[in-house]
Amino acid sequence: MKQRSQCPACGFNAAPLIVDLPFDSAEIAGYLRAFYASYPRCDLAPLAGTRCQLADCPACGCRYQQGVPDDAFLANFYRSLGTSVAPVAFEPYRIEPIVRELMMVVRFLQPRVPCPRVLDFGTGEGRWATIAAAAGLTTGATDLTSHAFATLQRHGIACFDPAALAPADFDFINTEQVCEHLAAPAAILDQLSRVLRPGGVLKIGVPHDPNLRRKLRQPDWLAPKNSPDSLNGVAPIEHLNHFEPTSLIALAVRAGLQPLQIRGWTLVSPRSPPDSFGPRQRLGLWLRTKIGADDRTYHTLTQTIFFEKPLCAEAIGTAATHCVQP
Numbered sequence: 467m468k469q470r471s472q473c474p475a476c477g478f479n480a481a482p483l484i485v486d487l488p489f490d491s492a493e494i495a496g497y498l499r500a501f502y503a504s505y506p507r508c509d510l511a512p513l514a515g516t517r518c519q520l521a522d523c524p525a526c527g528c529r530y531q532q533g534v535p536d537d538a539f540l541a542n543f544y545r546s547l548g549t550s551v552a553p554v555a556f557e558p559y560r561i562e563p564i565v566r567e568l569m570m571v572v573r574f575l576q577p578r579v580p581c582p583r584v585l586d587f588g589t590g591e592g593r594w595a596t597i598a599a600a601a602g603l604t605t606g607a608t609d610l611t612s613h614a615f616a617t618l619q620r621h622g623i624a625c626f627d628p629a630a631l632a633p634a635d636f637d638f639i640n641t642e643q644v645c646e647h648l649a650a651p652a653a654i655l656d657q658l659s660r661v662l663r664p665g666g667v668l669k670i671g672v673p674h675d676p677n678l679r680r681k682l683r684q685p686d687w688l689a690p691k692n693s694p695d696s697l698n699g700v701a702p703i704e705h706l707n708h709f710e711p712t713s714l715i716a717l718a719v720r721a722g723l724q725p726l727q728i729r730g731w732t733l734v735s736p737r738s739p740p741d742s743f744g745p746r747q748r749l750g751l752w753l754r755t756k757i758g759a760d761d762r763t764y765h766t767l768t769q770t771i772f773f774e775k776p777l778c779a780e781a782i783g784t785a786a787t788h789c790v791q792p
């Protein structure tokens with residue numbers, strides 16, 4: 467176990483522990499047995515004698531595993547979960563939000579960037595990258611596991627080792643369900659900020675459980691995933707960080723990025739001129755928001771925030787977030 471003495475999002479020192487249990491306690495061992503029952507190759511024995519310690523950062527609200535398994539354990543662990551070799555499913559309900567989101571970012575970047583280069587960081591099976599390439603964008607993909615690379619390359623997608631990404635190479639970087647798994651997210655955000663071109667956009671999509679604080683007062687570690695009391699947001703081993711919107715903003719601001727606002731399906735930069743909506747447009751926007759007509763139809767228990775790398779040394783703007791509540 468490596469100990470994280472600082473909040474991985476904002477860098478706060480000495481956050482108090484709200485969970486402190488041995489990994490072989492009835493609660494945590496029971497959780498792990500139930501959760502990984504269908505993965506017989508998953509070897510959790512190295513965790514014996516270590517503790518599951520969850521810290522609660524008073525500065526940004528991030529709940530994080532204070533002790534994180536070392537890289538060798540995590541590499542073995544994720545390998546033992548296996549990787550799918552089945553073709554990626556492109557169901558319309560999965561494709562639509564990705565396409566709408568891509569169009570939103572492309573509209574934000576154009577006309578300054580006529581043909582954006584996009585990167586899917588932590589591409590997994592490559593659904594996002596494949597859709598971006600099909601939409602005509604110059605697309606790259608990267609992941610610690612390369613099982614999908616051959617297929618992606620056949621679709622014209624350039625595949626990279628994460629350590630080999632070049633500076634200022636992409637206009638849009640997608641990270642979806644990645645940052646919660648990272649032992650050192652600030653270092654990765656620094657890297658991605660360097661890989662972004664000035665004026666480029668970074669998207670962070672992570673889990674967000676708005677009821678987590680209440681659940682942790684009387685934790686039920688055996689509550690099944692997706693049940694009302696599930697603690698999957700802070701799943702030991704896998705979910706090393708549970709970010710609040712303020713945590714994500716602190717994390718990105720440390721990397722020199724500024725949050726963008728979302729209005730309907732439009733990204734708005736702090737440097738954009740004030741909108742010139744009249745009362746009629748404002749009423750329409752309010753109504754569409756009210757009925758969910760222009761909201762991003764993401765699955766529940768997630769949050770997504772878009773950030774911009776300033777074109778020059780601009781002041782970092784005020785916080786703007788988009789959370790999906792269950």
Ligand SMILES: [Zn+2]
Nearest residue numbers: 473476523526
């Ligand atoms: Zn913090």
